[in-house]
Amino acid sequence: MLKKLVFLIRQAGDRIRYMYENEFSSKIFYKENQSPVTDADYVSHEIIITGLQELTPDIPVLSEENYADHTDYNDFDKYWLIDPLDGTKEFINHNNEFTVNMALIEYGIPVLGLIYAPMYNTLYYSWNNSAWKEQNNIIEKIRVIDHDPPNIVVSRSHDNRLLDQYLQNINFNQIIRLGSSLKFCLVAEGKVQLYPRFGKTSIWDIAAGHAIIIASGGYMQSIQIDKRINYILSSSNFSVINPSFYASSKLIK
Structure with missing residues (x-):
């Protein structure tokens, strides 16, 4: 198959x-x-x-x-x-x-x-x-590779004030700007350690990357404590919009 x-x-x-x-x-x-x-x-x-x-x-x-x-x-x-x-x-x-x-x-x-x-x-x-x-x-x-300080990948096409604030308050080695789901792939193969995404994405934007990240030993977690990444579909309660998230080589506290 x-x-x-x-x-x-x-x-x-x-x-x-x-x-x-x-x-x-x-x-x-x-x-x-x-x-x-x-x-x-x-x-x-x-x-x-x-x-x-x-x-x-x-x-x-x-x-x-x-x-x-x-x-x-x-x-x-x-x-x-x-x-x-x-x-x-x-x-x-x-x-x-x-x-x-x-x-x-x-x-x-x-x-x-x-x-x-x-x-x-x-x-x-x-x-x-x-x-x-x-x-x-x-x-x-491929497997994730941890590195401290981390290499970070962010979206090429989406600027975001919350992301800018986040980056100002953490230590990192370098930032790569990249389009599409390739950002997940860089984390999964160990070239970067963190992909933070603030703002709107839809479930089809992240599902394949989510699967690959987890299988490579990494993590996907919602940034918003009161929300979780959800792929369960329901006619009565259905949204294709994701919360902000981290895709990373280790859990973010």
């Missing part, structure tokens, strides 16, 4: 890469919340949805591009959670830092994750408490 999922995510990512390298084939639109979306988002969505329905017809698929179509989540104890193109702004700005994200959620827990960066031909994935990086036909197992 994992080999088939790897083939599927590469198929979607390679189609995005073709559209990225041939700008005429990708148009930009804006959703009601004014966030950008492109033809590439929709093409990737269709490839993944079709593939997962063939592979696992009994498991529902929730994607950034179809969640608004769902009205009943009562049967979603297990479901696929997809971001067909994470880092749409990076895609539009042509800095290569975009990914395709797939996660399997079981009873509110991301148990499998895949993140593919097509412009770097690099794939990260996790299963059964292990995580791997696949690049240029070389597969290596």
Whole structure:
């Protein structure tokens, strides 16, 4: 199954890469919340949805591009959670830092994750408490690496006053600015130790990264004490918005 999922995510990512390298084939639109979306988002969505329905017809698929179509989540104890193109702004700005994200959620827990960066031909994935990086036909197992003071990765496209305040009050070695879910991957492979995220993200933005972080020995925790990262879907109480969080090599106190 994992080999088939790897083939599927590469198929979607390679189609995005073709559209990225041939700008005429990708148009930009804006959703009601004014966030950008492109033809590439929709093409990737269709490839993944079709593939997962063939592979696992009994498991529902929730994607950034179809969640608004769902009205009943009562049967979603297990479901696929997809971001067909994470880092749409990076895609539009042509800095290569975009990914395709797939996660399997079981009873509110991301148990499998895949993140593919097509412009770097690099794939990260996790299963059964292990995580791997696949690049240029070389597969290596990855683990978090602790370092004090930590290297920190933050979003390239989102400035945030709370993040600035946080960074002013901690010791760190260096800061890397990066787009999309690649930030989770740097933590998982030990290149950085902390990814703090203040502000709005959605469950499909983080689920695959969450799975890979945990499988590599790291941690995902909510910054807000009264809130937790929640993937449990309910028709009566459903939100796709996450609390602020840390993805890190060790627990943050």
